[in-house]
Amino acid sequence: MRYQLDLTLRRAEGALARVLGTTERRGFQPVSVDGETQDDGDRWHLRMTVEGSREPESLRHQLAGLYDCLAVDVREA
Amino acid sequence: MNGARWLAQALVAEGVDTLFGYPGGAIMPFYDALHDTPQLRHVLPRHEQGAAFAANGYARASGRVGVCVATSGPGASNLVTGIADAMLDSVPMVVITGQVPTHLMGTDAFQELDVFGMTMPMVKHSFIARCVEDLPAMVGEAFRLARSGRPGPVLIDLPKDVQVADAAHLPPHVSSGTDVPEAPKDASLHEALALIAQAQRPVLYGGGGIVLGDAVQAFRTFVDATQIPAVLTLKGLGALPTQHPLNLGMLGMHGSRAANLAVQEADLLVVVGARFDDRATGKLAEFAPHARVVHMDIDACEIDKLRHADAGVRGDIVTTLTKLTLPCAAHLHGRHGAARKAWRAQCKQRAQQFAPRYDAPGSGVYAPALLKRLSELAPDATVACDVGQHQMWVAQHWRLDHPRKHLTSGGLGAMGFGLPAALGAQEANPDARVVCVSGDGSIMMNIQELATLKRYRSPVKIVLLDNQALGMVRQWQELFFDRRYSEIDLSDNPDFAAVAAAFGITALHVDRADGVDAALQALLDAEGPALLHVAIDTAANVWPLVPPNRNNAQMLDPAVDDAFVAPTRTATETPHALPA
Numbered sequence: 001m002r003y004q005l006d007l008t009l010r011r012a013e014g015a016l017a018r019v020l021g022t023t024e025r026r027g028f029q030p031v032s033v034d035g036e037t038q039d040d041g042d043r044w045h046l047r048m049t050v051e052g053s054r055e056p057e058s059l060r061h062q063l064a065g066l067y068d069c070l071a072v073d074v075r076e077a
Numbered sequence: 078m079n080g081a082r083w084l085a086q087a088l089v090a091e092g093v094d095t096l097f098g099y100p101g102g103a104i105m106p107f108y109d110a111l112h113d114t115p116q117l118r119h120v121l122p123r124h125e126q127g128a129a130f131a132a133n134g135y136a137r138a139s140g141r142v143g144v145c146v147a148t149s150g151p152g153a154s155n156l157v158t159g160i161a162d163a164m165l166d167s168v169p170m171v172v173i174t175g176q177v178p179t180h181l182m183g184t185d186a187f188q189e190l191d192v193f194g195m196t197m198p199m200v201k202h203s204f205i206a207r208c209v210e211d212l213p214a215m216v217g218e219a220f221r222l223a224r225s226g227r228p229g230p231v232l233i234d235l236p237k238d239v240q241v242a243d244a245a246h247l248p249p250h251v252s253s254g255t256d257v258p259e260a261p262k263d264a265s266l267h268e269a270l271a272l273i274a275q276a277q278r279p280v281l282y283g284g285g286g287i288v289l290g291d292a293v294q295a296f297r298t299f300v301d302a303t304q305i306p307a308v309l310t311l312k313g314l315g316a317l318p319t320q321h322p323l324n325l326g327m328l329g330m331h332g333s334r335a336a337n338l339a340v341q342e343a344d345l346l347v348v349v350g351a352r353f354d355d356r357a358t359g360k361l362a363e364f365a366p367h368a369r370v371v372h373m374d375i376d377a378c379e380i381d382k383l384r385h386a387d388a389g390v391r392g393d394i395v396t397t398l399t400k401l402t403l404p405c406a407a408h409l410h411g412r413h414g415a416a417r418k419a420w421r422a423q424c425k426q427r428a429q430q431f432a433p434r435y436d437a438p439g440s441g442v443y444a445p446a447l448l449k450r451l452s453e454l455a456p457d458a459t460v461a462c463d464v465g466q467h468q469m470w471v472a473q474h475w476r477l478d479h480p481r482k483h484l485t486s487g488g489l490g491a492m493g494f495g496l497p498a499a500l501g502a503q504e505a506n507p508d509a510r511v512v513c514v515s516g517d518g519s520i521m522m523n524i525q526e527l528a529t530l531k532r533y534r535s536p537v538k539i540v541l542l543d544n545q546a547l548g549m550v551r552q553w554q555e556l557f558f559d560r561r562y563s564e565i566d567l568s569d570n571p572d573f574a575a576v577a578a579a580f581g582i583t584a585l586h587v588d589r590a591d592g593v594d595a596a597l598q599a600l601l602d603a604e605g606p607a608l609l610h611v612a613i614d615t616a617a618n619v620w621p622l623v624p625p626n627r628n629n630a631q632m633l634d635p636a637v638d639d640a641f642v643a644p645t646r647t648a649t650e651t652p653h654a655l656p657a
Binding site for chain 1: 376
């Protein structure tokens with residue numbers, strides 16, 4: 001299954017690596033990644049498409065648990 | 078006031094009283110600052126892994142944040158196993174590593190290593206202080222995160238130039254405290270209550286989250302009020318006293334028959350701070366096949382991760398259990414009261430029927446009997462285990478009355494954990510009686526910490542069960558690899574009593590069952606640190622055992638299984654002989 005992730009992150013050292021690493025370690029493969037800093041410069045807005053056979057809700061919980069992750073939405077792509 | 082001194086003062090403000098660390102080039106300013114911070118007791122293990130495990134043991138035994146310190150490069154990388162252990166067992170730790178100066182970071186400088194990157198999968202969070210002004214927020218967040226919610230390790234990487242930078246303008250540190258745990262939603266409590274009310278064969282499945290959530294008393298009250306039989310995970314042991322009539326023991330691969338059969342026959346599992354770990358569930362698809370699931374956990378990630386929860390109750394476990402105790406107890410004699418009474422009787426009957434026996438034949442030392450006896454002789458003891466057969470024997474046979482008295486590397490299963498963890502537990506509770514149970518494989522992984530026990534006169538009592546083999550691997554090779562023994566022979570072990578004596582530690586030895594009581598008493602009576610070397614049978618195995626890819630009802634146990642044929646060794650098999 002393919003899923004679309006929409007994330008808001010702190011623009012902190014390691015935040016992007018943490019999101020990508022968590023996604024892969026939890027069994028989802030990134031298909032596309034796109035993002036930019038937001039207007040205030042303190043945040044990243046990140047969009048990812050991922051593939052995986054595990055429950056997407058589980059990935060959402062894992063990403064939401066990251067300190068630098070301020071918001072995450074997961075939906076079927 | 079430089080950054081290092083500010084940090085030392087901040088640690089004091091966070092309530093830190095003990096650090097476990099090892100100095101080196103990139104952390105020298107911090108070590109210099111320790112001269113001016115007498116409130117911080119620094120313990121110097123003889124290896125950074127020992128420092129990490131000691132901080133880990135300190136945290137497990139006390140519930141406070143354990144702090145360890147190392148320099149950059151090899152100092153930092155040597156901490157990694159101890160950090161990973163803390164992550165997998167949710168142990169609150171703050172790890173401080175020195176780093177090369179910021180202008181050299183990313184240049185392959187001497188002792189430069191990206192510890193921030195390499196530990197990313199095994200920390201709750203991590204920071205690099207790029208300037209001294211970063212420190213106040215980072216230190217506060219590190220401690221808050223380490224101890225809030227589901228605890229875990231947090232790393233602060235501290236470049237040397239940040240340590241020496243002027244910090245006079247920084248405000249004194251004020252602790253951020255600990256987050257108030259989120260309360261469970263009423264709707265989830267109602268769902269849980271409805272399922273519990275309908276159950277005829279309920280079982281409580283308690284894990285490490287009970288002690289992490291300070292919910293031991295709430296759990297006991299719940300058990301006593303509802304009279305629901307309980308099984309415990311390795312990390313949940315002690316949440317009920319071993320001898321509690323509703324405690325069916327540990328579940329899983331080396332769990333008790335009574336516990337595993339209860340779970341397999343239950344119509345409801347009430348999971349309290351446990352996570353369906355594969356060592357607990359066996360073949361997941363066949364785990365508790367008739368049961369609906371109520372899952373209580375502080376961490377939303379665990380609910381529905383491996384097993385669907387019919388009612389997921391996310392939030393503080395104390396609040397959850399407290400709010401459910403009276404409503405659930407009301408069903409004790411309700412519609413299914415008779416069925417539940419029969420279920421309890423069946424569970425208790427099985428617990429008696431399959432209780433371990435300690436009347437092993439022969440004159441040699443039977444390790445389970447020795448461990449049971451030691452726990453009876455020292456009922457107040459905190460026991461820190463290493464990893465292997467002896468770890469499972471402790472889990473099965475030690476009489477335990479609180480989870481904080483059982484320090485075991487559950488998730489990571491890290492050999493070498495026991496001795497430094499015992500050191501840390503003793504530092505946390507100087508007046509406590511601390512016992513380390515180790516094996517001849519495990520103890521050699523951090524045997525240098527005998528020197529640390531000696532230096533600090535730490536009165537840890539070590540029981541070294543020596544079977545001259547990597548026993549758990551040997552057992553698996555015997556049972557599942559056609560006795561093709563591969564690299565498990567340790568028959569060239571050193572004379573452990575002589576090794577202990579060389580470190581200045583009292584050493585004792587026993588190799589006969591009739592000498593066990595006297596040897597244990599001598600160990601407990603010894604002044605300061607002491608080691609009891611116990612020679613045991615190389616062929617001794619841990620039973621019961623759920624084989625891989627089997628469900629938990631399919632336990633192997635020669636004591637109760639008439640069809641079980643114990644593997645026999647032929648004269649041509651010399652698994653423990655050394656190469657000529």
